[in-house]
Amino acid sequence: MSSSIPETMQALRVSNAGDSHYKLETIPVPNVEGSQVLLKIGAAGLCHTDLMVMDGSFGGVYPIVGSHEPAGTVVALGKDAEKNGTAKVGDRVAALLPKDPCGECSDCKLGDWKYCANVKYGGINVDGFFSEYALVEAKNCVVLPDSLSFEQAAPLTCAxxxxxxxxxxxxxxxxxxxxxxxxxxxxxxxxxxxxxxxxxxxxxxxxxxxxxxxxxxxxxxxxxxxxxxxxxxxxxxxxxxxxxxxxxxxxxxxxxxxxxxxxxxxxxxxxxxxxxxxxxxxxxxxxxxxxxxxxxxxxxxxxxSLHGNEVNLKETVELVDKFGIISDLSRFKIGQHEEMVDSVHREGRKGKSVLVFE
Ligand SMILES: [Zn+2]
Ligand SMILES: [Zn+2]
Missing domain, CATH: 3.40.50.720 (NAD(P)-binding Rossmann-like Domain)
Structure with a gap:
């Protein structure tokens, strides 16, 4: 791993099903392997589904890093990443979250891995993106236009x-x-x-x-x-x-x-x-x-209707950029994570809560 990437990072993890908040912890930066890329996260959105991970609705594995809405900069490539996607080191990207789609079922073959019975999701069954660094598959990255900020791009990957x-x-x-x-x-x-x-x-x-x-x-x-x-x-x-x-x-x-x-x-x-x-x-x-x-x-x-694939994300990014479509955002830094989660339950809430990294 390149010397500019630290060995540890700050992350928000759910410790157990039934927790009402994340725990801010220091954990190792994951190693990039195979067809993955390592992202330095710029922003990650908080979705209703994240609260369902906290309350145990998906019966997941804990502890788990929250969020499935990432946008950030590619800082390292696995050895097979170039063959599997177009993302290069330095690219600003938004990324989708599937892990381990089987590649064999009819939906995987048709590009609709979202319906694959085998697929796991970042932030839901495997570590997500409320961390300074995170792994995604090269092929699930969509390069962002310079005009689109990370905080505006992150909510596009789910909402x-x-x-x-x-x-x-x-x-x-x-x-x-x-x-x-x-x-x-x-x-x-x-x-x-x-x-x-x-x-x-x-x-x-x-x-x-x-x-x-x-x-x-x-x-x-x-x-x-x-x-x-x-x-x-x-x-x-x-x-x-x-x-x-x-x-x-x-x-x-x-x-x-x-x-x-x-x-x-x-x-x-x-x-x-x-x-x-x-x-x-x-x-x-x-x-x-x-x-x-x-x-x-x-x-x-x-x-x-469920989520979408890389083609849909690319179209979403293009439409949003072309027409100046915006998410109404509430921004939080990692130290404000309790406030971020509470914001979702607050009377009179509106728009989207996003965790931003400097
Ligand atoms: Zn979501
Ligand atoms: Zn499949």
């Missing part, structure tokens, strides 16, 4: 790519109507992406802070709905007003992406979606609460 692939799955043409329910870390990025793609966009939330933040975006939605103030029927009428004159079709959004965990958001989303429309679930709520009528009489289709 950004997840909402981007969900919008692609919606398969809408410019002018069609996409509603996004939940204007948190994913939703407020999604609103901007969908506007950049030429869609008519409806943003829905039940919390004042995300609504105010979304209203202030350069790529703000065409219609912003506070679900605590507007009944679904009234919302559907407002959505109908977004249609071009002469539109022949059904009232309501063509597709609604559910990015909110709150249970009432589900039936609201179903009610504001047009007959024969499509609901796409990216949130991970504790349960689903739909009425059979939504599917039988309204002919809705419900699908889930």
């Amino acid at each position: 950004g790519i997840t909402i981007y692939t969900a919008i692609k799955k919606a398969g809408l043409k410019p002018g069609q109507i996409l509603a996004i329910s939940g204007l948190g870390a994913l939703g407020h990025l999604g609103v901007q992406m969908a506007k950049a793609m030429g869609l008519k966009v409806v943003g829905i939330d039940a919390r004042p802070e995300p609504i105010a933040m979304t209203k202030g975006l350069n790529l703000a939605p065409d219609l912003l709905i506070d679900a605590t103030k507007t009944e679904a029927d009234a919302a559907k009428k407002q959505i109908a007003d977004l249609r071009e004159d002469g539109y022949v079709g059904w009232d309501g959004a063509d597709v609604t992406i559910i990015a909110a965990d709150a249970l009432p958001a589900q039936s609201y989303a179903a009610q504001i979606t047009r007959r024969h429309g499509h609901l796409i679930l990216v949130a991970q709520p504790p349960q689903l609460q739909f009425d059979f009528r939504n599917f039988i009489f309204q002919d809705l289709t419900l699908s889930g």
Whole structure:
């Protein structure tokens, strides 16, 4: 390893399932091997999934370094890294998190390793990126444009790519109507992406802070709905007003992406979606609460959407850079990690919490 890379580093680890906070520890810098690259982390995002790692939802191995949203500089290459990717020492990259996809199953062969039964995830089943250095596979790195900061790039590797692939799955043409329910870390990025793609966009939330933040975006939605103030029927009428004159079709959004965990958001989303429309679930709520009528009489289709691959991340980075799409960030240094975790539970929270390294 090069002399500029220290032997130890600071890292935030979950010691045991059920812990409410990370422990700031000094651990060895991992050795780079095979097709891996070593990143000096510039920024790493905190995702809802990280809290599920803390509460033991994934039954993982502890202790474990948190975060699966890394962006940083490549500082060392394994001996096979050059054959397996384009990342070079000195490149600024964002990276995805799969470890050990089998390479043999149908999804691996088709490039959709996210569905591989064998795949493990950084920050979930293997050490993640809340550390000064971390390993990723060369082939899962996407080089960043100079204009994109690490702190803006990090959330794209989970929140950004997840909402981007969900919008692609919606398969809408410019002018069609996409509603996004939940204007948190994913939703407020999604609103901007969908506007950049030429869609008519409806943003829905039940919390004042995300609504105010979304209203202030350069790529703000065409219609912003506070679900605590507007009944679904009234919302559907407002959505109908977004249609071009002469539109022949059904009232309501063509597709609604559910990015909110709150249970009432589900039936609201179903009610504001047009007959024969499509609901796409990216949130991970504790349960689903739909009425059979939504599917039988309204002919809705419900699908889930999961994360994405390197191609999707590259497209996400390009779209974000081209249109100046931004995450509303709260920044924390490693010594403020308790405050960072508490920020997620705080009343009135909005946007994305990111750990930044100097
Ligand atoms: Zn995530
Ligand atoms: Zn596989």
